[in-house]
Amino acid sequence: MSAISLENVTKRFSADTVAARDINLEIDPGTFTVLLGLSGSGKSTLLRLINGLHKPTSGSVTVLGTEVGTARKTQLRHLRREVGMVFQQFHLVGSMSTLENVCTGALGSLRGPRMGLFSYPKAVRQRALEQLDRVGLADQRFQRADTLSGGQQQRVAVARALVQQPKILLADEPVASLDPESSNQVMSLIAQIAREDDLTVICSLHQVELARHWGDRIIGLRQGVKVMDELAADVSSDDAMRIYSAQWASEAAAAERAGGQEEQLAASGGANLR
Amino acid sequence: MTTAVRERTTAETSAPRGSTTRPALSDTRTLRGPSSRALLGFSIMAAFIAGGIWSMIELRINIASLIVGFENAVVFFQDRVGTLEWPELPDLMESTAMTLAIVLLATLLGAIISVILGLAAAFNTSPSRATRALARTFVVVMRAIPELIMAIVFIRLFGGGAVAGILALGLNSIGMLGKFYADAIEDHDDGPRRALESGGSPRSRQIFGATIPGIMPAIVAHGLHRFDINLRASVILGWIGLPGLGADLSQALGVGSYHRAIPLALIILGICIAAEILSGFLRMKLLGRSEPSRYGFIWAYHKVRDRYRTNGVTESTVKVSDTSRLGDRTTPPWNLGRISRVAAMGLFLALIVVSAWYAEIDWVRFFEGFASIPDVAGQFWPPDDGDIPETLWAALLTTVQMGLAATLLGAILALPVGAMAARNVAPNPWVAQIFRNLIVVTRGIPELILAIILIVIMGMGQVAGTLALALGAMGLLSKLVADSIEETDVRVQQAISTGGAGRFQVFMAATVRQAAPASVAHLFYQLDVNIRAATLLGIVGAGGVGYYLLNANRVLSFEVVTYILLMIFVVVLILEFISILMRRLLR
Known part of the structure; x- marks a missing residue:
């Protein structure tokens, strides 16, 4: 059984903003899939459809046996516990310690609101520390998150996602705001952890080379349409570049415009969902 | 294939450029026609300036009355005061503790409700x-109702104890804090x-896990700021029966014993300034936004502390390398930072408990108060003009005039002071520092206290009140002007000065243009603040409608109180509307 399956999924934000068009996709457990595409091509929307932050306008999204489009609120929350997510801008609380930030990953399975390290059970703190050690930042556990470098912050964010003990890890351009060396560190960390924990990873990227190096499978998106779906081993650099190629320069400009709207909608979409 | 694509795109893009020459401009206007927005904005500004000048004439704020006031002051200090009588220390401590307890609890109440409302x-x-x-x-409603109105109603409901003050100041705080927190x-x-x-x-877990920790510094910083404001407001509430320093002062003034009132006013002034310095210091540490001003006390302290801290760092690195393997410690070590954080938290909690105990909250009376709502409502309704409607409306006009005149005067004083205090405009850092300090001192003096002192020495009336408000307005406006000038994009100024423009040209061309919208918005905010304050100042005898409000309250004709409250409310709403309109226009 596939871990994630999308059938004829379309996501429409408004009449002329379509972020996903009739997408079909089956993703096997334990595989590393890379999404490639321009900004605004629908990568983020696709990831958000998978953990139910967006609901499809039509079609069905099934993740780990749960039908996301029709799931009730609690079902959706249970699903999200199984799906960790890492963001481009890390999304850590700067004024909180590294360890507490990691602990917040476990909130989905704890009861009641928490504030301060003390409010987390010792077992959770210990688990958080283990994951922090795994990403190589155990020594920085009591430092404020905003004192860390970008690469370090992203590793903390990975640790936060791991505390959930997820089966699927979604990464939304995790290295887009990092320098090449930190990018490699973060990518190899994700790949290594995916192997060790047998995670299903879907990672959106900008860089073709990183995609070919780390991915098992590459999916290309353009204006919400799946334009490529091949094993990474079969994709040449030129093939992958086609997704960005100038042939679609004018369309890309249109996508850019739509993308601006889409990002705004994506940001508010999460709030409107409730 | 790629080359073919590239050719096509170059062909496409070059075609429109190369093929035709540019057609002659059919429209050669270099000035834009006036837009209705600009016209409306300018007419409101013009109306404000005209209103300010007219008010200054009507209120007889001119050199002659200042000289008379000065002569009064001389006579006053020679004849009326005599030797100052400082209050007994135990009494003073008691009143101070009561005031601080009320203000602390009120601010806390306001902050807690505001966080919930903000979320x-x-x-x-x-x-x-x-x-x-x-x-x-x-x-918005909590902001629109002046704290004085709330206090009058709550005192009728819950009696003249601390509860009425806590509720009035607390609910009024929501108007400001709720908005700040929601924005934050x-x-x-x-x-x-x-x-x-x-x-x-x-x-709920998202909010407690991420949102609240993220905005915690803002919550505390705005709360501290509001503490200052509430402290000042609590003094005026003494005139209508709230226990504490304000009540002592109003009593002393009421029986005309100026030798007791002046020391009290000075003590209140001192407490307000001390609170301002303390909360400013805490806010700076929390937000970490601005560096401490150089050559000040805090700067010197930081220097010493940093030296100490560098020694500390070498120590701690040694420790880390000792226990670099993964321990099972998941709570932070008890270092100096954590101890002081926990101690500060404990102190804060202790203060709250002590305040609650000291304020002697009468819970029975509190719940009886709710039962008495229908009775009290009957006393306040229907509104009645007390057969002196002309007098009341004339007094309201005076109040509005005071606000207008004070804002205009304050703005005229604030523009140069604010510009000189901005570090990117002042000719050298020393000048900026001097003007910064001037602003700090002016802002530290609460206008109510200033008004009381001016009334005592210059005699009752609008002139004293207007001057007090104008100085207060100058303090706040020049700070806001200085800030908005400093926030301007320096690169634009550099660009213009590389073109050979002089210092003043750069200031007019780049700085003023960038800072103007924010400054005008602040101006109308200040007008709103001043007219509200002018209603309060009437209570201490600075002219305007507040005096009649106090009298009506004193002789228990609450229908008249309601009438005056409604009058004030209408003015406040109109002002609110104008300042919202102005902010829209400037956006």
């Missing part, structure tokens, strides 16, 4: 659109909360 009003944390609208409306939540990076949402946390 309900911010789009990213609000459960629904309806909740959002409801919370926003509640905040919306402006704050929503990413951490969304990260938790995508991890399956329900809303």
Whole structure:
């Protein structure tokens, strides 16, 4: 059984903003899939459809046996516990310690609101520390998150996602705001952890080379349409570049415009969902 | 294939450029026709300036009355005061403790409700659109009702104890804090909360896990700021029966014993300034926004501390390398920082408990108060003009004039002071520092206290009140002007000065243009603040409608109180409307 399956999924934000068009996709457990595409091509929307932050306008999204489009609120929350997510801008609380930030990953399975390290059970703190050690930042556990470098912050964010003990890890351009060396560190960390924990990873990227190096499978998106779906081993650099190629320069400009709207909608979409 | 594509795109892009020459301009205007927005904006500005000048003439604020006031002051100090009589220390301590307890509890109450309302009003944390609208409306209403009105009503309901003051100041704080907190939540990076949402946390855990920790510094900083404001407001509430320093002062003034009133006013002044310095210091540490001003006390302290801290760092690195393997410690070590954090928290909690105990909250009376709502409402309704409507409306006009004149005067004083205090405009850092200090001193003096002192020495009337308000307005406006000038984009100024423009040209061309919208918005905010303050100042005898409000309250004709409250309310609403309109126009 596939871990994630999308059938004829379309996501429409408004009449002329379509972020996903009739997408079909089956993703096997334990595989590393890379999404490639321009900004605004629908990568983020696709990831958000998978953990139910967006609901499809039509079609069905099934993740780990749960039908996301029709799931009730609690079902959706249970699903999200199984799906960790890492963001481009890390999304850590700067004024909180590294360890507490990691602990917040476990909130989905704890009861009641928490504030301060003390409010987390010792077992959770210990688990958080283990994951922090795994990403190589155990020594920085009591430092404020905003004192860390970008690469370090992203590793903390990975640790936060791991505390959930997820089966699927979604990464939304995790290295887009990092320098090449930190990018490699973060990518190899994700790949290594995916192997060790047998995670299903879907990672959106900008860089073709990183995609070919780390991915098992590459999916290309353009204006919400799946334009490529091949094993990474079969994709040449030129093939992958086609997704960005100038042939679609004018369309890309249109996508850019739509993308601006889409990002705004994506940001508010999460709030409107409730 | 790629080359073919490239050719095509170059062909496409070059075609429109190369093929035709540019057609001649059919429209050669270099000035834009006036827009209705600009016209409206300018006419409001013109009306404000004209109104200010007219008010100054009507209120007879001119050199002659200043000279008379000065002569009065000389006579006053020679004849009326005699030797100053300082209050007995135990009495003074008692009143101070009461005032501080009321203000602390009120601010706390306001802050807690405001956080809840802020969460309900911010789009990213609000459960629904309806909740959002409801919370926003509640905040606006709390801002529109002056604290004095709330206090008069609450004193009727809950008696003249601390409870009425706590409720009035606390609810009034919501008007400001609720808005600030909602804005802080919306402006704050929503990413951490969304990260938790995508991890399956329900809303309450998202809020406590990410949103509140993220905006905690803002919560405390705005709360501290509001503490200052509440402290000042608590003094005026003494005139209508709130226990504490204000009550002592109003008593002394009421029986005309100036030798007792002046020391009290000075003591209150000292307490307000001390609170301002303390809360400013705490706010600076929390927000970490501005460096401490050089050559000041705090700067010197930091220097010493940093030296100490560098020694500390070498020690701690040694420790870390000792226990570099993964220990099982999941709580931070008890280092100096944590001890002081916990101690500060404990002290704060202790202060709250002590205040609650000291304020002697009468819970029975509190719940009886709710039962008496129908009775009290009957006393206040229907509104009645007390057969002196002309007098009341004339007094209201005076109040508005005081606000207008004070704002204009304050603005005229504030523009040069603010510009000189901005570090990117002042000719050298020393000048900026001097003007900064001037602003700090002016802002530290509460206008109510200043008005009382001016009334005592210059005699009762509008002139004293207007001058007090004008000085207060100057303090706040020049700070806001200085800040908005400093926030301007320096690169633009550099660009213009590389073109050979002189210092003043750069200032007019780049700085003023960038800072103007924010400054005008602040000006109308200040007008709003001043007219509200002018109603309060009437209570201490500075002219205007507040005097009649106090009298009506004193002789228990509450229908008249309601009438005056409604009058004030109408003015406040009109002002609110104008300043919203002006902010829209400037956006």
